[in-house]
Amino acid sequence: MTEFLAATDLRHACELRAAHPEATLLAGGTDVMVGLNFGHRSATALLDLSRVPELREWSRDGDTITLGAGVPYTRIVAELGGALPGLARAARTIGSAQIRNRATVGGNLGTASPAGDALPPLLSARASIELASVRGTRSVPAREFFLGPGRSVLAADEIVTAVRVPVTVGEFAKLGPRNAMVIAVASVSVTLDPARRQAGCAVGSAAPTPVAAVEAEEFAAAELDRDGRRELPAPAAARFGELVARATAPIDDVRGSAGYRRHAVAVLARRTLEWAWREHRRNRGGAGR
Template sequence: MTTATFLRAGDLREATELKAAHPEATLLAGGTDVMVGLNFGHRTASALIDLSRVPELRAWSRDGDTITLGAGVPYTRIVEELGAELPGLAQAARTVGSAQIRNRATVGGNLGTASPAGDALPPLLSARASIEVASVRGTRSVPAREFFVGPGRSVLAQDEIVTAVRVPVAAGAEQFAKLGPRNAMVIAVASVALTLDPGRRRVGCAVGSSAPTPVAAARAEAFAAAELDWAGGGALPAQVRTRFGELVAQATAPIDDVRGSAGYRRHAVAVLARRTLAWAWQEQCRRDGEGELNR
């Protein structure tokens, strides 16, 4: 068994310096994915850089209509502290593992591993978030929809660290739905995130675990945005729900694996898309109706 070099960063500057000096090193935050892979021999690491004590990564802030969420903020805090501002992400966070896992696992970890099944990733694409990354060369921002390039691969350079995600505060109803063989502690067979922005008359929709990367369903978004009765509200026509589900499924490129066939995933995505759109629209109409009553 090969022994890995263990390095610990005390702040963000030291973290970027360590990553520059050891570009092959694996970053360690919550460890809920990395350590499992190491313990079972599914991955190797010549060096580990512990980021768990970097204070800049474990804080979040709000500036106007944007939340800057540190990459090391655990899911438990997202649920408890950001459920109102980022409801879609909070819903996804509730589906991550057990309570013990949620106490340690982070959005930064999902981004770092770049798994297409990462629960936090569809809400980030749906909300049109951006990813903040840093190195000794400086910082840059990458749209979440452009961050992933393949299974387990992202646009991160070897010396870069994900430091935060910048997520718009919810302007309307948001929903997240995940399908698995049981209700908890399971990798998604498929997942769908849905975001409504009535002010811009815009819909966001993204799918997880049904393509080589998380994907945004752009044609479905445009279709729903044009078909929803933003001014009048009211019931969502069945044909709109059905067509929306078809378009979301068409955005995917699933495979057959032990968790489900490609055909089953496409069907599941269509069902989840119909449901999340209906749930979000119902919630939005209720909010708008309450707003009218309060005026």
Template structure:
């Protein structure tokens, strides 16, 4: 196995072009597991840890551009106030050691339906910037994962960054696993309220072949909410929202949970996260409940 260690982003792109079968590695929290269990044996490893551009983030117009090599710990510490939903999801990833090493780009690259970083990106309307020596392009987050463990990257492309607007309203994330910490999700759910646009965003993980949005649920809720923040959230609206979220899921039975359980859990998580987000939206208004 060949080991490639570029020192700049340009060198990384050139190395990927010359070795399209090379597997990128940054934190290694997914790749090394695959190697250790002999589930993958790439012709080359492309080590991106010495590429400074990959570990940078900065405002870019109305968005934040977050390098693919920014680890979860920095997402929490440095971007938690800007992207609370993504920070909440990041806190559920593995142990502190894993969060120090693991990266959002790696989570996207592995394209697992259970990836914790995916649902908040969907709820926020994020996009993925990918690049090769041929140029760059931007892929909507909901189109990036194409099948379990498959993504929209061409063989010579690398994930450069995630592009995401700072939160314009409350965001919440919920995860269910067989124990309280360091688990692969049975299912996950993210919600983002966008009051200025009177729009709702959702993201579902580990309940379909790829992370998905619940579009019908989003449209229903956006039409039912009193965006002035002065209305009580009716139980019937929260219940119907949960039902619509569960209906879009196509889960399977596996060792972590049954399809029936996953649908039920998603309905409950959708109602609860909506309640938390609505309470935050109404914070300080006595008329809210």
């Protein structure tokens, strides 16, 4: 028999987590319940976080969005498309409308799947993950959160409470048999921050964890111009794709071969950089003038 625990606020959630470190956390339940129903996982206890109000809000402070771990993807699409366009585009590809009404970024982080659609946008934007327990709170860079498939730095008594994401120009692309309701064969997120002369890029479904393409980021950052009037040279976009593909470590599985994934990542990376660059120029008044 599975014990069901329901937290009413964040303090209560941390207390229940400390008392039941073996409990499986339940946010939207779109991954956990499927696993339980199909017998892919078992749980002696479920800790429901869906009623915790602190996890279901977001706020903006200057150029940073603090997004509660329990904010569903439907709200991210509706309310944060302008501030976090890359994450919002990823959210649009997640499951059906019913799934997006339930699924959360906190759930994606908790399962730590290398194919989690929301994860590359967090890495590319250099987001940080806020964790809480009865011992206190701490912040972990998204790029240091994942340890392997299904594994993260989250301690047994901790809960993901929020992500802090810089406001940047961002794009996301995902390859699969269809646009949504499918596990990605590969996904790529690109962010541009010309004011800081900084670019970000991360890849999903092409390594044991979501990975940042650091060499490609440095290359793209060197190409950035602050006024946004210069077009992106085609050879630069192609080179960027090559560097992103080099950062991956794909495997052969039922969804695609390693070679196919590596090629797909290069193509997706080139396209997402071109899209982000176009948006950067539009914002700076350099396109269509």
